[in-house]
Each structure stands twice: as C-alpha cells, then as structure tokens.
Amino acid sequence: MSNQPTKMWSGRFREPLNEKFEEWQRSFPFDYRLLPYEVEASIAHARAIAAAGILTGEELLVMEQGLRAVAKLEDIAGNEQAEDIHHFVELELTKQIGDLALKLHTGRSRNEQIATDMRLYVRDSADRILSGLRQWALALVTLAEQAGEAVMSSYTHLQRAEPVLVAHWLLSYVGMIERDLSRLEDAKARLSRCPLGSGAIAGATLALDRTIATKALDFDAPTANSMDATSDRDFAIEFTQTLSLLGMHISRFAEELTLFSTAEFGFLDLPEAFSTGSSAMPQKKNPDLTELLRGKSARLFGASATLTLLLKGLPLAYNKDLQEGQEPVFDAAETTLGILRLLPAFTTSLRFRYDRMKAAATAGYLNAMAAATYLTHKGVPFRKAHEKIGHAVRFALETGRELNDLTLAELNQFGPEFSEDFYESVTLEATLDCHDVIGGTARHRVRQALIDTRQRLEAEAGEVRENQ
Numbered sequence: 001m002s003n004q005p006t007k008m009w010s011g012r013f014r015e016p017l018n019e020k021f022e023e024w025q026r027s028f029p030f031d032y033r034l035l036p037y038e039v040e041a042s043i044a045h046a047r048a049i050a051a052a053g054i055l056t057g058e059e060l061l062v063m064e065q066g067l068r069a070v071a072k073l074e075d076i077a078g079n080e081q082a083e084d085i086h087h088f089v090e091l092e093l094t095k096q097i098g099d100l101a102l103k104l105h106t107g108r109s110r111n112e113q114i115a116t117d118m119r120l121y122v123r124d125s126a127d128r129i130l131s132g133l134r135q136w137a138l139a140l141v142t143l144a145e146q147a148g149e150a151v152m153s154s155y156t157h158l159q160r161a162e163p164v165l166v167a168h169w170l171l172s173y174v175g176m177i178e179r180d181l182s183r184l185e186d187a188k189a190r191l192s193r194c195p196l197g198s199g200a201i202a203g204a205t206l207a208l209d210r211t212i213a214t215k216a217l218d219f220d221a222p223t224a225n226s227m228d229a230t231s232d233r234d235f236a237i238e239f240t241q242t243l244s245l246l247g248m249h250i251s252r253f254a255e256e257l258t259l260f261s262t263a264e265f266g267f268l269d270l271p272e273a274f275s276t277g278s279s280a281m282p283q284k285k286n287p288d289l290t291e292l293l294r295g296k297s298a299r300l301f302g303a304s305a306t307l308t309l310l311l312k313g314l315p316l317a318y319n320k321d322l323q324e325g326q327e328p329v330f331d332a333a334e335t336t337l338g339i340l341r342l343l344p345a346f347t348t349s350l351r352f353r354y355d356r357m358k359a360a361a362t363a364g365y366l367n368a369m370a371a372a373t374y375l376t377h378k379g380v381p382f383r384k385a386h387e388k389i390g391h392a393v394r395f396a397l398e399t400g401r402e403l404n405d406l407t408l409a410e411l412n413q414f415g416p417e418f419s420e421d422f423y424e425s426v427t428l429e430a431t432l433d434c435h436d437v438i439g440g441t442a443r444h445r446v447r448q449a450l451i452d453t454r455q456r457l458e459a460e461a462g463e464v465r466e467n468q
C-alpha cells in the first residue's frame, strides 16, 4: 500500500498546519461538485502522459478504470481529509489502484486543473440552462398562441398607453430569452479552449501533445498562453454576467405578473399550486413564486460582481484568491437551474382574465394615437392632429365619454376633417391593426411573429438534439 503523505505538497514543510487555518482554507466543502469534471480531465491528462511515455498502455487502462470508479463515489461532500477536489481524487484513486495513482500528477499542476474543471462545469451548466430556457420560451409561445386575439392595455410610465395583443406582450419576453440564449452560446464558444498542458504557470514540464486532452474533453483547441490559461476566469465572469441579464429578464416578468395579479389590475388569478397563504390574514393568496424570482435575480448580480471584483487587481498568474471564485459560479448556476425547473410549468399554468385585460384596453382613450393618425391621413400635419385629438379627449373627459362616443358634430368643433369613417378607424381592431410594421402589434403581424418564433425555437431545439 502507499505511504502517501496526507498533503499534496508536504515535502518542504517541517511544521504541521495550524488546525483552524487548515480547515478554513479547504475548498472541498464546495468544490466536491467538480468531481465528474476532475475525473474527466484526469483521464484526458492520463492519456496525454501515456502518449509521452510516462504510463504504459496497461497502466493507462488501470488508471482510467480507477478514475471511473472514483467518479461513482456518492455522498462525498462530508469528507474531512481532502483539501480540495484534486486531493480527493488522488486519495481515492490511491485507494483504488495503489501507488500507480501517484504518477497521475506527472506534468500537471492544480492550477491548470482547476481552470479546466471550472470550464467544464460552466459548459455543462450552460447546456442545462440553455435547455431550460428553451422550454420556458416554448411555454411562453404556447401561452401566446392560446391568447389568440385577446387584448390588453400596454403601459409607458406605468400609465395606460395603447392596446396590444396579449400575445405581443408575451412575445416580448421571448425576444429577451432569445438574446440570453445567444449570449450563452457565444460564451460557450469562447470558453472552448483546453488549459491542460499549461502547467503551474509556464507550460507543462513534459513535451505533452496537448491535442490529446483537448480532443478527449471536446474543447475546440488548446489555450494559447500558459500564464493566461492558469489565471483566466473570463469564462466564469461572462457566464455569471449572462445569467445576471437573464435574471433581470426573469425579474421583470415576475414583477409584471406580481403587479397584474393585484386586485387593482386583476389581469390574472395566480395559480394556487404556485402561491401561498398568510398565517395571519386568512383571505390572502400571496405571489411568493414571482417574488422569489425577483429576489433570486439579486444573487445572480452578486455572483458576477464578486467575480469581477475578485479578478480586478490580481497579478498573474494563479493566486489562491481564485478559489473564492468558485462558489459564486456554483450558486449562480444552481440558482438559475432551480428557477428554470419551475418557470415553464408555472408559465403554462397561468390563466389570464381576458375580460379585465380588454376592459383596460378599451377605456381611457387608448385609441387617441390611432385617432390622430386618422387625421394625418386626411392631410393634417401630425402636430396639429395631436392637438385636435387632445382637445377632443379633453372634451370627452369632461363629458364622461370615450372618443368614439362623440358625435360627428361634436368632433367637427375640433376640426372639419372628421367624417363618418372616423369611427371605424378607432375601433379596437383598427387601433391594433394600424401598427402594421415588422415588430408591431397589428394582428396579422403578431400571428406571423408567433409562427416564426415557434419555428425558430423548435429548429434550434432540433439542432441541439442532433448534436447530442
């Protein structure tokens, strides 16, 4: 059996570590999450050193089997001996295959290992998040399809603005998600460089063929500079920043639903399965889910801020400070995945009160812009048309009516250009359909946008399935 020292670096030390310091500096209580990636990266490295003549073919086989057995260990988080995930794998591999395990560290350093493990963790998490996000986007599209031609008021300054299709409102969130998807894909493409072979800082001390590990770990290429590779955490920053933006979108959605579910708006009844009661006020149904969504987005911003501050001012290359960059990444990934486990089902269960939404869209002069546009078609300059309709709105307000309730004689006080066809140009349908531009809320534009969006999302999901 091995007489392996308990640390990976004990040789030059005579005194034992201060016990409290030892406990305090360990990363295993959180980096145990990296086990599958540490094992994959170790297998990749084993292949590279075997090719360099450090391991025989037989030894490589034993090493790979041992590593795969280590990957299967469960409930490892409580291990008190391991300093970090690298130490843990070495200790456990030694239990599996004896001293042969100690050859694995030939030509490598924990500095390149942690850089590699973190890239693999981020890539894997990004894939899971991408798939959860696509599901949420499709849930929104389905909800938008179900809404058909239902209308709601839109808001600027949180004051009623113009009528829009409910589907148009929902698709605005799909637009945000599609940008989040592309940012994640983009970040994934940039992180696809393999740090293995970078050594501690200056490059491996063995003439390793770096393409071996690169291929084994499915990276696009080896990293180009060993100092950069061992100290770079841009990929982690990009990941958390991307998640912050995504969290911001989720939080805005959550905020709108929270607001729209109040008695004051009454646009939807929150699903009971996703709401809670009050221990004090028996009548209450509280929007805990949307509130927590809003709250959890703060953690994502926290993660990206921590990482950016951590890296700013760090001299090259590896510094132990970098260990502090792990937990924010884990927390951001796990928080986002937790959210995405709920959001699609929650979204699917939403039931809108279309009558209330329509009422909000048809009272309060939301057709005033359409009315002004009517006058511009009669040759009135828009500035003048705006003024005439403003006067008409003022008159209608004072007599407690809507624009379309005014008689032609009344309208003609404000301009001779009004005639019978005014009324058909300010109906709800006309008010929607006059926004007949790409990206507008005209009914046929939204119908087309729904078709295009669903096609795009399903095509992407199909591509992902094919690549797997």
Ligand code: ARG
Binding pocket: 027, 031, 084, 085, 110, 111, 114, 318, 320, 322, 323, 326
């Ligand atoms: N646990 C360490 C980290 O997360 C691994 C790298 C340690 N390297 C070192 N030179 N002490 O950063």
